[in-house]
Amino acid sequence: MLAERIIAALREIVSAQNVLFEANQVKAYDCDAYVAEKSLPSAVVFPESTDQVSRIVKLCNAESIPFLPRGAGTGLSGGATPRNNDLVISLARMDKLLAVDFDNQRAVVQPGFVNLVLTKKIAERGFYYAPDPSSQSVCTIGGNLAENAGGSHCLKYGVTTNHVVAAKVVLPSGEVVDFGQPFGDPVGYDLLGVIVGSEGTLGIATEITVKILKRQEAVKTVLAYFDHVDDASRTVSDIISSGIVPAAVEMMDQLMMQAVDKSHYHVGYPLDIEAVLLVEVDGLSAGVEDTARRIAGICKENHVRMVRTAKDDAERALWWSSRKMAFPAIGRISPDYLVQDGVIPRTKLTEVLRRIAELSREYGLRVANVFHAGDGNLHPLVCYDARIPGQREQAMKIGERILELCVDVGGSITGEHGVGLEKIEQMAYMFSAADLQAQRRLRDVFNPRDLCNSGKLIPQPARCAEFRDTQKSAAQHMNPTGRDIFREEECESC
Amino acid sequence: MEESFEIPDQRMQNALKSCVGSDYVRADSQLAARISGQREPVVSVFPGDADEVAAVLGLASENGWKVTPVGAGTQLGFGNIAQPIAIAVHTERLCQVVDYSPADMVVTVQSGMRFADLQQLLAKHGQMLGIDPVCSRAATVGGLTATGSSGPARVLYGTLRDMLIGTRIAFADGELVRTGGKVVKNVAGYDLSKLFIGSLGTLGILTECTFKLKPLPPYRELCLLGGSTAQVDALRSQVMGANLIPSSLELLATERARGGAGDRSVQWLLAVGCDEGERAAAFQTRSLQQMASAVGASFTVLRQEEVAQFWERYRKTLESSGLVLRIQAPPTQLVSLAADIDAFSAAREVRLFHSFSLPSGTGRVFATVPDDPAAILDFVGAVRQRCGELGCESVIEKSSLAIRRRHDCFHSHRLGEGELAVMRLVKHAFDPRDILTPMKFAGGI
Numbered sequence: 001m002l003a004e005r006i007i008a009a010l011r012e013i014v015s016a017q018n019v020l021f022e023a024n025q026v027k028a029y030d031c032d033a034y035v036a037e038k039s040l041p042s043a044v045v046f047p048e049s050t051d052q053v054s055r056i057v058k059l060c061n062a063e064s065i066p067f068l069p070r071g072a073g074t075g076l077s078g079g080a081t082p083r084n085n086d087l088v089i090s091l092a093r094m095d096k097l098l099a100v101d102f103d104n105q106r107a108v109v110q111p112g113f114v115n116l117v118l119t120k121k122i123a124e125r126g127f128y129y130a131p132d133p134s135s136q137s138v139c140t141i142g143g144n145l146a147e148n149a150g151g152s153h154c155l156k157y158g159v160t161t162n163h164v165v166a167a168k169v170v171l172p173s174g175e176v177v178d179f180g181q182p183f184g185d186p187v188g189y190d191l192l193g194v195i196v197g198s199e200g201t202l203g204i205a206t207e208i209t210v211k212i213l214k215r216q217e218a219v220k221t222v223l224a225y226f227d228h229v230d231d232a233s234r235t236v237s238d239i240i241s242s243g244i245v246p247a248a249v250e251m252m253d254q255l256m257m258q259a260v261d262k263s264h265y266h267v268g269y270p271l272d273i274e275a276v277l278l279v280e281v282d283g284l285s286a287g288v289e290d291t292a293r294r295i296a297g298i299c300k301e302n303h304v305r306m307v308r309t310a311k312d313d314a315e316r317a318l319w320w321s322s323r324k325m326a327f328p329a330i331g332r333i334s335p336d337y338l339v340q341d342g343v344i345p346r347t348k349l350t351e352v353l354r355r356i357a358e359l360s361r362e363y364g365l366r367v368a369n370v371f372h373a374g375d376g377n378l379h380p381l382v383c384y385d386a387r388i389p390g391q392r393e394q395a396m397k398i399g400e401r402i403l404e405l406c407v408d409v410g411g412s413i414t415g416e417h418g419v420g421l422e423k424i425e426q427m428a429y430m431f432s433a434a435d436l437q438a439q440r441r442l443r444d445v446f447n448p449r450d451l452c453n454s455g456k457l458i459p460q461p462a463r464c465a466e467f468r469d470t471q472k473s474a475a476q477h478m479n480p481t482g483r484d485i486f487r488e489e490e491c492e493s494c
Numbered sequence: 495m496e497e498s499f500e501i502p503d504q505r506m507q508n509a510l511k512s513c514v515g516s517d518y519v520r521a522d523s524q525l526a527a528r529i530s531g532q533r534e535p536v537v538s539v540f541p542g543d544a545d546e547v548a549a550v551l552g553l554a555s556e557n558g559w560k561v562t563p564v565g566a567g568t569q570l571g572f573g574n575i576a577q578p579i580a581i582a583v584h585t586e587r588l589c590q591v592v593d594y595s596p597a598d599m600v601v602t603v604q605s606g607m608r609f610a611d612l613q614q615l616l617a618k619h620g621q622m623l624g625i626d627p628v629c630s631r632a633a634t635v636g637g638l639t640a641t642g643s644s645g646p647a648r649v650l651y652g653t654l655r656d657m658l659i660g661t662r663i664a665f666a667d668g669e670l671v672r673t674g675g676k677v678v679k680n681v682a683g684y685d686l687s688k689l690f691i692g693s694l695g696t697l698g699i700l701t702e703c704t705f706k707l708k709p710l711p712p713y714r715e716l717c718l719l720g721g722s723t724a725q726v727d728a729l730r731s732q733v734m735g736a737n738l739i740p741s742s743l744e745l746l747a748t749e750r751a752r753g754g755a756g757d758r759s760v761q762w763l764l765a766v767g768c769d770e771g772e773r774a775a776a777f778q779t780r781s782l783q784q785m786a787s788a789v790g791a792s793f794t795v796l797r798q799e800e801v802a803q804f805w806e807r808y809r810k811t812l813e814s815s816g817l818v819l820r821i822q823a824p825p826t827q828l829v830s831l832a833a834d835i836d837a838f839s840a841a842r843e844v845r846l847f848h849s850f851s852l853p854s855g856t857g858r859v860f861a862t863v864p865d866d867p868a869a870i871l872d873f874v875g876a877v878r879q880r881c882g883e884l885g886c887e888s889v890i891e892k893s894s895l896a897i898r899r900r901h902d903c904f905h906s907h908r909l910g911e912g913e914l915a916v917m918r919l920v921k922h923a924f925d926p927r928d929i930l931t932p933m934k935f936a937g938g939i
Contacts, residue, residue: 103824103826106824159681183823185655190655284777290773343675345595416679431683434669434671438673442686442920
């Protein structure tokens, strides 16, 4: 709980109905889509303008209140979880499309604007916004910017950082600064380039300029069933090394197929196939037919059981829904699940899938696999039952082992979900102490008091973490909000 | 100048020799003039690996010696005039491929590797790094990264910003750090790699770069559409609005294309490429031909080897330009702005070449610097004034000392004090003693 006078000050900035602070009101904001860790926010505010965001942040600075920005709360790594009882600054009411310039192929949105709504608004003129995370019907572009969100089609079109060209940002000090260039290259350091993907630790974007793309003339979607996972993996490698750049290459394994086929989006996958590939190519009609045929040929070389092209838009949409609804569908076969987001070099796909299967046997927990095979971004879903004592811990342990496996083969612990709270320990597995120190230096430039989404993305050096834990428990005795504990002067060695 | 050449600090040379070996340290009077026109001599060091680069920086930091990284030394005219430099760290010996897995379409190379050599190696595997900047054959990967180079292909393939996925960099304090990773998709930690693109050696010295690659297009076609300012602007709008996939949409104007003496109407060429395969190219070419004939523009098509030769000639022509201005404006304004710039140059008898990547909103003006610096200074002033009136950007990428003495290369209408302040803090965080190429960058960094 915040002091009366601070609530009053927040109400003064955003009006009374835009401040929530009663426990029952703020409960919904105690985590994002990563539900393993929860913590109540001190309050939730809903600003409607850049100026309001700036004033809220300045108030937080004056009062040393930790704060964090929040979009739709669909993040999968705990980036919006108020672990310090932070003040949650929800951007949900900053949901306007500010400008569209079709001739110059740019749009300007507020951070709470929903990803898919942008595509819908510009579709009539044949345009779309390329980054397409599975949650695109609800997730916001501000959240996408913070997480550098990807999606199925980023294999060809790139992730959020390749599409955001400029942003107005409220820095952790409350100062408002414009970053980037709507056209051309950055002038000076590419600061926008580090703000994108900074998980809300370097500031809050309040106006975002993005590229909008012309829809391709033709799209072909190919579905292929494989008896063996190895054949499917080899097909992916062969497609890529043949010089084809597909718009997307997605794979699901047997367990995953069974789960989605039980959902509303029933494709009717044969029960005995080990893998399904969904490959999409787009471009000029004159070329796309050829490419789709070449892909079918590569599938056949790799012992495909069945391969065919979507006969119409409805079938294509069904195949995609089946893929995009994979995460929620897992609920149909398992009471609980944990999703990972490791990335590996494509060439290691077969090897890594085999190792994941071994881990699954070792721990006695089922692991369903759905992934962006084209860019080696795995989403293993570890199935468990939280009611059985110890299973959750076992599931988390497999998750960690999978991430370490990804790093061991030269990959990364996260391709698009972000580090957040969830993978913060694995950062030290992937990066050296010096590498992490360089990242901390950058954070300290933007966020010197570490009030802005503190405790996310980059682990504190071990010594400091222990020190802080001691401070935290001491502080909590004196101050139930635990609020004043992250002042920089308390740990000079950081 | 022989007479101004002094024996450099012997202690510094000895210390550097202990880092990299005595064969790889030498005083260099010529380089001094080329770096910043300074009178003080520069000591060149040639580290053999990343650890030696870091050791040199650590030593320089302790002593407050100013350092600048040098690749092939072909782009030293970039940016503002730096403070006098004591040590040039050459990446010449860092020229190995560290890691190349063609099936993963990712390559890691040392920063001193020549870009041309890299492309040649990748081509053997049917791949490429998707940039085509105007640069010397000697230009290095690290140099192109530090100058943020790009060319006409950015319209389809993007810029280094879209390709550089990881680095190894030596910071001023002698710490060797990895940023990013070696897989095509990765959001673990801050994307620090982006800071080094176009940073002109002011934050650290790149020792390795990891890039995402593209398949080499199996077939290439290039349509050249020629016409007046109004004609090419109409074509730009049509091409951008159509369902075509141009691999370039470059607005070019040459001396030759400008017509005979007294012909005041500029003639332009739009170079529209297709990398999508033979059948798609045939379709795109037909569409472009119809557009050209509808507005009365001329039309030529080049195929395969001819396309490569066209761009090769283009790069050869522009490579030695002494002045390069980068203009940034909405595509809808770029063509008329190019025409304005052309008029300024004609009035001042400055010879120039336009190369505007229209959909990206970026254009470069390449000029030979005449003997009369007043004319070129006047020209630069006129261009910048016009860009200012339109709220567009005009960055001086490369220029002569005379121009750099008069103009801040990074003068920008959008780059505000707030953003500059953060940039200065970033510089201070990574180079607190300000030893790396000071004053060369934006905002006196």
